[in-house]
Amino acid sequence: MAARQTIVTRLTAVAFCVAACTVFVSHAQTNPQRIVSLVPALTEMLFAIGAGPQVVGVSSYDRYPPSVTSLPRVGALLDPDTERILSLTPDLVLTYGSQVDLQTQMRRASIPTFDYRHGGLDHILVTIRQLGQRTGHINEANALVSGIETRIQAVKARVVGKQRPRTLLVFSREPKTLRNIYVSGGSGFLRDMLVAAGGEDVFEDIGRESVQATTETILIRAPEVILEIRSENIPAGAELDSELQSWSRLSTVPAVKNKRVYFVTGQQMTVPGPRVADGVERMAKVLHP
Amino acid sequence: MMNIRRRIAMVVLAFLAFAIAVIVVAPMVGSTSISLSKAFGRSVDWNENVDAQIFFVARLPRVLSGALVGAALAAAGVVLQALLRNPLATPFTLGVSAGAALGAMVAIAIGLDVGWFGVSSVPIASFAGSLVAIGIVYALATSQRRGLSTNVLLLAGVTLNSFFSALILFVQYVSDFTQSVRAVRWLMGDLDVGGYSSIVAALPMLLAAFGVFAFLPRTLNLLTLGEDVAAARGVDVMSAQRWAFFSASLATGAAVSLGGPIGFIGIVVPHLVRLMIGSDHRIVLPAAALFGAAFTVLCDLTARTIMAPLELPVGIITALIGGPFFLWLLVKRS
């Protein structure tokens, strides 16, 4: 009787140890400690979910949060520096979906990658959750997503029932003229932000992320609001006046007539990351003051 | 008895009528139909008159710049083909457009943001770039011997094209994504000037070039037989070559600054015109200018209506027509 008890105890102890070890080992395997990110939006997400300390390298265009400025740079979409990446001995590399060469090289070096593709507003939230899983910060990721969703819901609630102004969402144009105007064409995260903020994309029917608008098409579609997005360089004073002056040529456009031409600046507007809630709130403030 | 004066006059008038017809009708046509009576009537105030604004702000400047660019590039093509005695020469052969492109890309890359008289920095920088290219090619071509060697001119132009293309690639590489998009789009040509200031800015250069073109035709005929024979027939060859080179390059530089480097006009139009009426430059030069204007306006009309509500860059349409035409030309000649 005593012998059987001893065996059972021993077996249980071994089983427990094995289980504990397995849990310990697999936990160590799912938590990358040296993450290299080529995508600024994903870097922001990592820091926002608490995985900042695990980041060892960022892209040339990373700017936020401020602590990334001290991190080594490994190139970007068009020019990833594979040598540099490998020299940082990463155990997870965040790449753009189109960087197939880089992904192949990482695969050869047995380094796992997380491949990111551009998408709408929902996709941003999905990506945050996915990163939470990959980096072992599931709770923080969920909390972040909830926070963003709450804020966006609040905006939606505020603008519900209000008339949605038809908005020309301008991404870029030649300075001081109306040439080479690129605008939102009814799809993508910026269009989603516009809709959440209570606006309607004047090129909604096209269904493309970015289209070139000509003077004729702008005159025909007659937007009620013109929203120009800049990532930095807020025009002010005389420069703002001359930029607004360019639009005055199209005086039949309601946005010009009613002086509803606005500049919205800041990286919240151009990076599809955790600061999208900021972006939505700012747009809503402009569209529905 | 043949009457040369009458023949020249009649053919040129026919082309003029065609060009005028195209230029008058084109602003009336577009992806949306507009009411001409509203556009031209006084009943509706300017700030409320969408039809008028579409006609006068969106379409008419576009048609006018298309006509000017087309006339300039076609005429420059004729002059350069005669100067280099090579029917395959184009206004872009001598590196002028590469210089213009480099100027534009540098302006885009460094975020140059100055404007002059309603013209933004990119057209100004691109014109400056074309002047630099003209200067370099001319200096190279006159460096060896007294006089302008057309062979050295051609070689200098081709070399400059390669060199500037390499520089353009470099500038593209150090640009960020948005700047690259802007640069690539500029290379496809864009006539949507949205106003008259760019046209007015380019006009002095174009008029100066066309002024010189008026004096060239018979000289160009004589240059066809070779420099020595032309000289023996009474042509001041060096002076003629200089005038031809500078006027054609100026016209090209101004046209590229206004609408971007729209390709194939400078070779398709001169050849079509020669096929129709022979090689006498007294007819070919004015006819090519007029036909070039009409051709470009028609290509732009196609570009802005064929995929409505989207618009294609005009350079794509001219390439789609010009590419196969160029191939056919090469095959026919061999």
Next chain:
Amino acid sequence: MSFRARATPGRRPSLFLDGPTLLWADNVSFRYSTAAPLVVNEVTVRLNDGTLTGILGPNGSGKTTLLRLLSGTRRPTAGRVHLDDRALDRMSRREAARHIAVVPQETELAFEYTAIEIVLMGRHPHLGLFTVEGPADIELAQQAMAATGTAHLADRPFHQLSGGEKQRVVIAAALAQSPRLLLLDEPTASLDLGYQLEVSALLQRLNLEQGVTLAISTHDLNLAAAICRDLIMMRDGRVIATGATTDVLTPENVRRLYDVEADVHVHGDTGHMTVVPVRRLP
């Protein structure tokens, strides 16, 4: 019908009496660039009115360059060329072209022109800047084509013509300039025998019947012997002999010119000369 716009009225060209000096190259030299050797070296040439002169020499002797100096399309590095009693380099190209026309060795066109268009281009020095060719010009062009036997080719594209036809059209274009002096560079070099005879006969006719002064640069001894009454022999940029063909065309001079031993025959009744090369000298 004469093509000489400035013929001395009432004077018929004489076979053996030379007229006044039309073109005089006075001790001219030429090099193509400062580092290059002299291609024409202290050459003096006198072309009298009504003469038919041959400039004879091997390739590289400077004949073509000399023709360029005589036509004024190049300025001599040293010495001067005079037309009548005026300096050629003081005249505008256009004015010189009213007196002197050049027929190059080969004509290659970059674009397609008809034969009559090519001939009409010869009227350029007589037309104002924006003047279009009028009936008188067209008449002259047609006469020039008739004189060269090319009238029937007027509307044919130039590049479709045979070698001989092309050469005769180009000569017609030069005649349309109404020149007093016609300079020809190797006019028969690229032609078949039949065309060679055609063109030589034409040149002789132009000189004897129309009174056009001709200077022909050639390396063809027999052409020179057949039609040129005077010869200028050039070698390595220098003139080694000059004078009447009957005097100058000797085996001795042929040897000095070509390093070739040759027999020179004069046919009794016609006075026609032929040169038969015998062998190369080491």
